[in-house]
Amino acid sequence: MIKLKLVKKSGPFIESNQSTGKIIKNILLALMPVFIYSGIKQGFFYLIITILVGMISSFTIEFLYQIIILKRRKKEDIIFDFKYNYSFLPGLLVSLILPYGTTIPVIIIASLCASIIGKLLFGGFGNNTFNIPIIGLLITIIIFGGTYKSLPLDTKYNNDDFLIKNIEMTREENTIPYKLDRLVLGDITGSPAEVASLVCIVSLIFLIITKSIKWRISIIYISVVFFLSTLYGLFYYNELTFGLVQILSGGLLFYSVFIASNSVTTPVTNIGQIILGMGLGVLTCLFRFITPYYYESIIFSIIIFNILTKYLDNVGFNYKKEKTKLMLPLLIILLISISIFII
Amino acid sequence: MRGLKIPHRKKMSINDIIEFQKPKEIYIPLICGEDTNITIIPKVGSYVYKGDIVGNTKGKIKRYIHSSISGRVKSIENKMLLNGTSIKCLIIENDFKEQMLDINGVKDNIHKYTKKEFIEIIKKADVIGMSGNGFPTYMKYDTTEKIKTLIINAVECEPYLTVDYMSLKTKIKDILDAVDAIMEINKIDSCIIGVNKRNKDLIKFINQYVGTYLNIKVMGVPDLYPMGWERSLIKATTGLSYDKLPIEKNIIVDNISTIYSIYHVLKTGLPVLERIITLSGEGFEKPTNVFVKINTPIEEILEKFKLKDKELVLVGGGPMMGINFPTTNTMVTKEMSAILALEPLNRIETACIRCGKCIKSCPAGLYPVLIKDARFNKKKLKKLDLEKCVGCGLCSYICPARIDLRQIVKYAKETLKGSD
Ligand code: SF4
Ligand code: SF4
Numbered sequence: 001m002i003k004l005k006l007v008k009k010s011g012p013f014i015e016s017n018q019s020t021g022k023i024i025k026n027i028l029l030a031l032m033p034v035f036i037y038s039g040i041k042q043g044f045f046y047l048i049i050t051i052l053v054g055m056i057s058s059f060t061i062e063f064l065y066q067i068i069i070l071k072r073r074k075k076e077d078i079i080f081d082f083k084y085n086y087s088f089l090p091g092l093l094v095s096l097i098l099p100y101g102t103t104i105p106v107i108i109i110a111s112l113c114a115s116i117i118g119k120l121l122f123g124g125f126g127n128n129t130f131n132i133p134i135i136g137l138l139i140t141i142i143i144f145g146g147t148y149k150s151l152p153l154d155t156k157y158n159n160d161d162f163l164i165k166n167i168e169m170t171r172e173e174n175t176i177p178y179k180l181d182r183l184v185l186g187d188i189t190g191s192p193a194e195v196a197s198l199v200c201i202v203s204l205i206f207l208i209i210t211k212s213i214k215w216r217i218s219i220i221y222i223s224v225v226f227f228l229s230t231l232y233g234l235f236y237y238n239e240l241t242f243g244l245v246q247i248l249s250g251g252l253l254f255y256s257v258f259i260a261s262n263s264v265t266t267p268v269t270n271i272g273q274i275i276l277g278m279g280l281g282v283l284t285c286l287f288r289f290i291t292p293y294y295y296e297s298i299i300f301s302i303i304i305f306n307i308l309t310k311y312l313d314n315v316g317f318n319y320k321k322e323k324t325k326l327m328l329p330l331l332i333i334l335l336i337s338i339s340i341f342i343i
Numbered sequence: 344m345r346g347l348k349i350p351h352r353k354k355m356s357i358n359d360i361i362e363f364q365k366p367k368e369i370y371i372p373l374i375c376g377e378d379t380n381i382t383i384i385p386k387v388g389s390y391v392y393k394g395d396i397v398g399n400t401k402g403k404i405k406r407y408i409h410s411s412i413s414g415r416v417k418s419i420e421n422k423m424l425l426n427g428t429s430i431k432c433l434i435i436e437n438d439f440k441e442q443m444l445d446i447n448g449v450k451d452n453i454h455k456y457t458k459k460e461f462i463e464i465i466k467k468a469d470v471i472g473m474s475g476n477g478f479p480t481y482m483k484y485d486t487t488e489k490i491k492t493l494i495i496n497a498v499e500c501e502p503y504l505t506v507d508y509m510s511l512k513t514k515i516k517d518i519l520d521a522v523d524a525i526m527e528i529n530k531i532d533s534c535i536i537g538v539n540k541r542n543k544d545l546i547k548f549i550n551q552y553v554g555t556y557l558n559i560k561v562m563g564v565p566d567l568y569p570m571g572w573e574r575s576l577i578k579a580t581t582g583l584s585y586d587k588l589p590i591e592k593n594i595i596v597d598n599i600s601t602i603y604s605i606y607h608v609l610k611t612g613l614p615v616l617e618r619i620i621t622l623s624g625e626g627f628e629k630p631t632n633v634f635v636k637i638n639t640p641i642e643e644i645l646e647k648f649k650l651k652d653k654e655l656v657l658v659g660g661g662p663m664m665g666i667n668f669p670t671t672n673t674m675v676t677k678e679m680s681a682i683l684a685l686e687p688l689n690r691i692e693t694a695c696i697r698c699g700k701c702i703k704s705c706p707a708g709l710y711p712v713l714i715k716d717a718r719f720n721k722k723k724l725k726k727l728d729l730e731k732c733v734g735c736g737l738c739s740y741i742c743p744a745r746i747d748l749r750q751i752v753k754y755a756k757e758t759l760k761g762s763d
Contacts, residue, residue, distance in 0.1 A: 004645070005654045007687040008669040010747065012736040013662040013690055014350065014502060018743045020696055084693045126694025126744070214699065268699035268712050317710050318729075 017213065024086055026212040026234060027258065029205035032255065034096070037199045038192035042100055047192055053104055054095030055088040057111035062087035065120050079321070080310045086123045090114035093133035095260065096193045097251065113139040131265050134299055141296065157287040180241055183248040193254035202255035207257065217261040217280070222247055224281025228337060232289065235341065246288070255298045256280075265306050267315025275304055275329050276312055282336040290343050344579060345706045346567035347737055349663070352502045356623035356630040360509050362491050363647065364617070369638040370422050370674040371433040373398055375406040375469075376477055379430065380386055385416050393443040394613045397433055402488060407469050411616035411636040413442035421671050425666045427657040430671070432674075443613070446520075453524045453609040458484075461528045468614035469677075473600035474571070474750065477678040480605070483595050490529055491593035493523065494580055495536040495602060498571040501661025504624045504681050507599045509632045510619055511538075511545060514603055515552050521599075521606035523556055532540055534559040535580045541566045568663065569706055569735045600680065615677060622648050626655040626684025641682065642671045650684050658683040661695045663736045690745045701738035707731040711738040711748040715755055729756045 011240040035311045039047045066081050081087070091111035098110055114136025181186060186195035208215045226243040235243020247253060260280055267273055280301045287297030305312075311337075318325045371382040381398045391410045398408040414437045416601045422432040440744055442626055456464065466481040475498070484490070499507040511518065522534055536548055540563025564570050564579040573596050583730050585591045597605075604615045616637055623630035628649045635644065641657075658665040659679050675682075701711040716721035720721075729752060738748035 004650060004657075004671065005652070006669055007654050007656050008672075009656045009667050009687055009690075010750065011658070011665060011667065012659050012740045012749075013656060013665065013667070013688065014347075014740065015684045015690065015745065016741045016743075017423065018700065018741065019745070020693055020743045023696070023698070023743055080691075084691070124694070126696055194481070211700075254598070263696045263698045266697070268697050268702055269710070270703070273699075313713065317713055319709070 009149040009259045010319050022024055023212045023263075026207060026210045029035075030206050030212070031092075031096075031258070033199040034193065036188065037196040038096075041185050041186050042192060049104075050098070050102070050107060051092060051190070053107045054091030054093075054111045056091070057108045058091030058094075058115040059088045061112050062120065064085055065116070079188075088116070090119055090136060092133045093197070094136040096256070097133060097226035097259070099191050100189050100195070106144065109143070110136040110140040113138075113181060115297055119297070126264055128264055129309075129338070131259060133259060133260055133303050134306075138299055138303065141299075174323055175232045180245060180248075181243060188249075191251060193258075194249070194251035197248045197251065200257045204253075204257045213257070213261040214263060214266055214273050215261065216246050217266060217277045218256045220274055220277025221254065221256040221260055221280045221284075224278050225252060225284055228281065228285045228340060232285070232340065245335060250288075250298060252284070253304070260298075260302055265309060267309055267312040267316055269313065272309075272312035275315065275326075276309075278333050279308075279329070281313045282333050282340070286336055286340050286343075289340055309310070344565055344567060344570075344575065345588050345704075345708070346569060346575065347704050347741065348566060349568045349740065350502050352623075353499075353505050353508065356503065356505045356632060357508060358620050358631055360513055360619055360634050362448070363633045363635045363639070363644065364440060365437065366636055366639040366643050367437055368417065368640060368643075369410070369412055369435050369437070369636060370640055371397060371410060371435065371638050372419075372422065372424060372674065372676070373408065373431045373433065374424070375400050375408065378402055378404075378406070381408065383419070383433070385433070386644055387416050387418055390415055391435060392442050394443055394616060397468060405466070407614070407638075409448060409469065409614040409616060411638055412437045413487045414438040415439050421667070423670055424675060425628060425668050425676070425679070434757075449611055451610065453520065453606070454527050456524075456528050456609065458528055458530075461525075461609075462536055465608060468604075468608040470601060470604055470608060470615055472598060473604060473677055474598040475600070476682050480597065480601055483590070483597075484529055486590055487723045488590050489593055490531045490590070490595050491533070492581065492595075493522070493526060493529075493531045493534040494576060494589075494594060494596045495534065495535055495599055496571055496573075496604060497599040498540050498576060499539065500568045500571040500630045501663055501665075501681075503683055504621050504661050505623070505632060505682050506619050506621050508542065508545060509621075510599050510603055511549060513539075514606075516605045516718055517610075518561065518599065518602055519552055519556055521609065522559055524609060525602070526558065532558065536561045536599075537576050537580050538562070539562050539566055539570065540564060544648045551556075560714045569733070570701055570735065572735065573707060575706060589594050614699075618677060618679075620675060620679060621681035621683075623681060624655075624658075624659075624683040624685045626650050626653070626686065637675060637676045637677055641668070641673050642677065644675070644682065645671055654687055658685060663740065664734060690747075692746050695742075695744050695746060698743060700743065704737040704741045705746065706735055706737065707733055708753070709738075711752060714755050715746065715748060715751050718751060718758070721759060724755055727755075729759060 094114045095107055113159045114132050117338045118132035118135030119128050203341055204218055226247050229246035230243030233239045267276055282298050283301035287300055315325050315329060378400050380401045382401055383398050385397055393413045396407045398412050400406045409542050409715055414435050417434045417436045420432055420434055421429045437443050458638050462481045462485050470480040472478045497507040497511060526534055546561050548561055553559045562580050577589055583592045589596055617634060619632055621632050628651060657668050659668055660681060663735055709728055714727050730750045736749045742748055
């Protein structure tokens, strides 16, 4: 009898080099350009403090939650949670999408809301129905209304100079109140995410190459917004750059790359993802053009589609057998896009 | 074409085919396919000749079990099969004389059979699909449909495996002779040998020999797993798809090892008694291919071909679809194409991140993640085409959360079956 050290395992006996950890690592890497660019624009000290506050808040609350409420106190459980729950992420993303100049207590509250309400109450990593950072942001907006922005630390720019607050008003004047060069370069008082719009394209390319996100959502989202608002701009302002303005403002690029394409809360099928991209695009345009809440339009679109994820999964899977299943969502999308031009 | 590029890891075992023809004993499992209702022919203590029928099925589908050596029946014992089931085995002690009872003599010309004789011979010799499924080969040829195309599966899409590659490299003349004979006997118009298109040297090599056979050609197929799956292979080589069986499109697919065993059967009149298997993986000191007797105990093989002294997983078959055997007290079977000694993976299952990669990679077009979500919901499961799963394992392979989706699909299938 030969002596062997045999281990019992079930197959497959090789595995891909893709893992959740790697995907998250890639997303963090893709955030680097954003970090650097915003850092240059808004100051690294400010940015690092903001991000650290967000990350530590999220991490701490999740740690406490695991230990006190879930009673996971064994060493291996703690290590497992530490390794596989990515508890710092909500705070990190929230701190990037909160407006420039948000005070530290507000950042803490937003991060905690994201972690607790967005993630932990739904059962933790991988179980959330709603996009986690969006929940954090949304609740902050609800609690603090417009006041959460406190004073901008930097008064170099005047907000109203280039942020479109109310399309209705400007439509009559037949002008677009923005300066494209400033938007492109990020010389605006937005969140770190908004400032770094342009470099998000680099991140997107990186994430597509490394297959780390559902790129269909990002690309289609951006394209639809671009296409619809270019049409809209031509129609109402006789202005060709309106589409560009739209995708560069309000952090749309950042949201579409890092938030809207979030893997847990979006459909699993290609078709579902394509419909989601289109839906987000038309909804965002609709909200942007008919309401004064320019910046929040993305947030609401994403939240609405989070609810529809299961439905889109079903569409994506049924459509193979019954092509008609596609009709309803496509029809709605078409109707919304038409309504944008009529309202 | 659906599928994924996965690592090859084939180089290490491309060197030689070593003869390992003298096992001290063999364990003949008394099972044909799933059928364990077998008439045992020799008594314990009696002498069997090489090639003797030692058992046959009682059911409608007649199949025969042969002894690959000559010697005395030592006992009947239970041994473990790869899949973990314990099965009655005839243990035969080798007298190393290779005694044969009725020697037909080696034939010079293997073309001189009628179709009926051909089918009878490969049925008696128990030629079966030698790369996993174990389906009796004669059943495919025993058809009134016209067979237009014979596709030879030499894709070997599983990593580590080099049986097909080495067989082609070393036995090409015999194989082409067998293919030509099969085509002539069954009046088949053309033959396509499907090889991974990455193996340019192999394609070139075969092309040097096929020159004289006008109706045989080699075709490179995409470097994807599971390209060796019949549906994919037929699609890639002919562009056709079928509903249930390839014969609907007048096609037969056979694995290269099966063709090689048909060659032996036609040449010698003996049943299938040997096969080539790959011994590979990081755990073998010297990975290689061996020509072994069917039913050789794995233990004897591992005594000769040493494993490294570290934690290893032993796998029968390829790393994607093969089965782990936790004990070495088992034997080589006809379907077994490899013994792999691999470093164990540390798969830690985490939460599904709904990335959809399992859906994109499934060659059968299933939705593994949706099956996982619906696994307790029979009504929903019914809609998810579970029976189409081919068990390729790509979903489990690709899942970034390391969820063993293939297993979940399998359980879901069983749940559904139980409910009907
Ligand atoms: S591959 Fe794994 S993580 Fe991705 S959707 Fe499928 S089950 Fe979920
Ligand atoms: S094991 Fe089944 S479900 Fe998984 S990828 Fe293969 S065919 Fe699809």
